[in-house]
Amino acid sequence: MGTKSRTLCRGVCPKCGRRGTIIIKVIHGKEYVYFRHGRQWCYVGPARRIPIEKLIELAASEVRRA
Ligand SMILES: [Zn+2]
Numbered sequence: 001m002g003t004k005s006r007t008l009c010r011g012v013c014p015k016c017g018r019r020g021t022i023i024i025k026v027i028h029g030k031e032y033v034y035f036r037h038g039r040q041w042c043y044v045g046p047a048r049r050i051p052i053e054k055l056i057e058l059a060a061s062e063v064r065r066a
Contacts, residue, residue, distance in 0.1 A: 003025065003026065003027050004025070004026040005023055005024065005025040005026070006023070006024050006026075007021055007022070007023055008021075008022040008023070008024060008052065008056075009021070009022060009056060010022070011035070011052075011055040011056045012055060013035035013037065013042050013044070013055075014044060014055065015035065015042040015043075015044060016035075016037075016042055018037055019037075020035040020036050020037040020042070021035065021036045022034075022035060022052065022055060022056070023035070023036055023041075024047055030046065030047075031046070031047035031048070032044075032045070032046055032047060033045060033046070033047050033050045033052060
């Protein structure tokens with residue numbers, strides 16, 4: 001099929017601001033970042049241009065504040 005995906009961890013979606021699961025999809029050898037909120041998905045962008053660590057850190061700091 002040529003499409004793989006892997007689940008990273010939870011974080012905060014930069015598109016809609018909700019918590020979700022970070023998914024990396026590999027399509028034709030390129031990595032793309034998606035967020036999954038239950039049945040809804042948000043496309044964030046190409047993995048190279050997305051600071052994924054920042055998304056995870058953001059989630060961690062939100063937990064600390066709550
Ligand atoms: Zn989202």
